[in-house]
Amino acid sequence: MGAYVHLPYCPYKCHYCDFNAYRLPRAEGARAEMARAIAREIEAAPGKDRQGRIASIFFGGGTPSLFSPQEIARILAALRERYEVARGAEVTLECNPGTLDPASLQGLRAAGVNRLSIGAQSFSQETLRRLGRLHTPEETRQAVRMARAAGFANLSLDVIYGLPGETPEDALKSAQEALALGIEHLSAYALELEEKTLFGALAARGELPLPPEEEVVRAGDLIEGACAQAGLTRYEVSNFARPGRQSRHNMLYWLQGSYRGFGPGAHSHLFGRRFWNVSAPGEYLRRTAGGGEAVEGEETLSPQARMGEWVYLRLRLAEGFSLAAFARRFGRPLDAAYPGVREALLRDGLLARERGWVRPTPRGRWLLHRVAAPFLA
Ligand code: SF4
Structure with missing residues (x-):
C-alpha cells in the first residue's frame, strides 16, 4: 500500500491551480501546527487501516517544501511507528523552486526522503510570470543542482504545455531544458482549465490566448520525441521515465492499489473502501485537535x-x-x-x-x- 500526505500551504496561488492549496497563513507556527495535526491523524488511524506494508510515501500539496525537514521527519516518524514501512520504500516530496536550500535538502535526505518532484512548469520567465509563479528558470536549475549535491539520485520535474501565448516550439524548449538537467522522470501535462481559477475566468470571458488544439497535440508529440531522445519512455499519458524510474506512487493509483491519505482533503482507497478528509485546513485542524475524525465522506463503488x-x-x-x-x-x-x-x-x-x-x-x-x-x- 501507499501513504499520501497532503500539506496544503503555498507561498502564493498560481493562476491555473484548483488543488486544495491555500496561501501560507501569516501566523507564526502554522506549519508546525499542521505537521502536528497530521502526525496525530496518523497515530489515531484505526487498526483496520493498517493491514498493508507501505511501499511508497508521497508528500503532495500545496508546497510541501515550505515545511521544515524536522516537520517532515515528525510525520515520517508517525508513519513508521504506526505502519510497517518497507525497506527501500519510495519517499517523494513535491517542491517548488525557490523554497529549497542546501541545508533543507540535506535535512530532507536525512529524514528519509529519497525522491523529489520539482514543479518547474516552464523554463520561460515570461510564461512563469503569466502562470502567476514567482520563481525563475534559474531557480529550477539551481534546485536540481542542490538536490544532486545533497545526494538525491531520483528527481522528477513537472512541466505544463498548451499555455497561453505558447507555441509548440516554446513547449519543446522548456521540456528540453528540463531534460538537459539529467532528470530521471518528467511529468508533462497539457493545461487544463478549471472553472474556479483566474485562468478559468479569463477563458470564459475570451481573454486567454490559448493555442489551438492541433498545436497542443503537436507540442505533446514534440515533448515525447525529446523524452525518447533523452532515454525517457512514456509509461502513462503524461509521464516519462528512465527504465526502473517510474513513479511507484502513481503506478499504485493507476493499478488501483491501496493507499491511505492524511491531511486536509486527502483521499484514501483502502482494500475496496474509499473515503476522504475534510478539505479546509482550519476545519481539519479543529477536528484533529479535539481527537475527532478528519474523515468527512465515504463511498463504495458498484x-x-x-x-x-x-x-x-x-x-x-x-x-x-x-x-x-x-x-x-x-x-x-x-x-x-x-x-x-x-x-x-x-x-x-x-x-x-x-x-x-x-x-x-x-x-x-x-x-x-x-x-x-x-x-x-
Ligand atoms: S504551487 Fe502548486 S499547489 Fe501551490 S498554487 Fe501553485 S500549482 Fe497550486
Whole structure:
C-alpha cells in the first residue's frame, strides 16, 4: 500500500491551480501546527487501516517544501511507528523552486526522503510570470543542482504545455531544458482549465490566448520525441521515465492499489473502501485537535463502476491491458461486458489493432475521455 500526505500551504496561488492549496497563513507556527495535526491523524488511524506494508510515501500539496525537514521527519516518524514501512520504500516530496536550500535538502535526505518532484512548469520567465509563479528558470536549475549535491539520485520535474501565448516550439524548449538537467522522470501535462481559477475566468470571458488544439497535440508529440531522445519512455499519458524510474506512487493509483491519505482533503482507497478528509485546513485542524475524525465522506463503488475504472486507469498506461487480464479479473470477456464498444473504437482509429491487447492509438490517447466514456457510462 501507499501513504499520501497532503500539506496544503503555498507561498502564493498560481493562476491555473484548483488543488486544495491555500496561501501560507501569516501566523507564526502554522506549519508546525499542521505537521502536528497530521502526525496525530496518523497515530489515531484505526487498526483496520493498517493491514498493508507501505511501499511508497508521497508528500503532495500545496508546497510541501515550505515545511521544515524536522516537520517532515515528525510525520515520517508517525508513519513508521504506526505502519510497517518497507525497506527501500519510495519517499517523494513535491517542491517548488525557490523554497529549497542546501541545508533543507540535506535535512530532507536525512529524514528519509529519497525522491523529489520539482514543479518547474516552464523554463520561460515570461510564461512563469503569466502562470502567476514567482520563481525563475534559474531557480529550477539551481534546485536540481542542490538536490544532486545533497545526494538525491531520483528527481522528477513537472512541466505544463498548451499555455497561453505558447507555441509548440516554446513547449519543446522548456521540456528540453528540463531534460538537459539529467532528470530521471518528467511529468508533462497539457493545461487544463478549471472553472474556479483566474485562468478559468479569463477563458470564459475570451481573454486567454490559448493555442489551438492541433498545436497542443503537436507540442505533446514534440515533448515525447525529446523524452525518447533523452532515454525517457512514456509509461502513462503524461509521464516519462528512465527504465526502473517510474513513479511507484502513481503506478499504485493507476493499478488501483491501496493507499491511505492524511491531511486536509486527502483521499484514501483502502482494500475496496474509499473515503476522504475534510478539505479546509482550519476545519481539519479543529477536528484533529479535539481527537475527532478528519474523515468527512465515504463511498463504495458498484462492481460495474469498479470495472469501468479498472479499464479507464489501464488505458492511461502506455502498455494498456490484455484481454486475458480483463477476463481473469472480471470473469468474462471484455466484449461480453461491453458489447460492441471495442469494435467501434477500433473502427474510429482510437484503439490500436493488436491481438489480445487493448491500447489507445496516439490519437486515442489525446481523446482518452472519448475512449473511456463508454466504459464509464
Ligand atoms: S504551487 Fe502548486 S499547489 Fe501551490 S498554487 Fe501553485 S500549482 Fe497550486
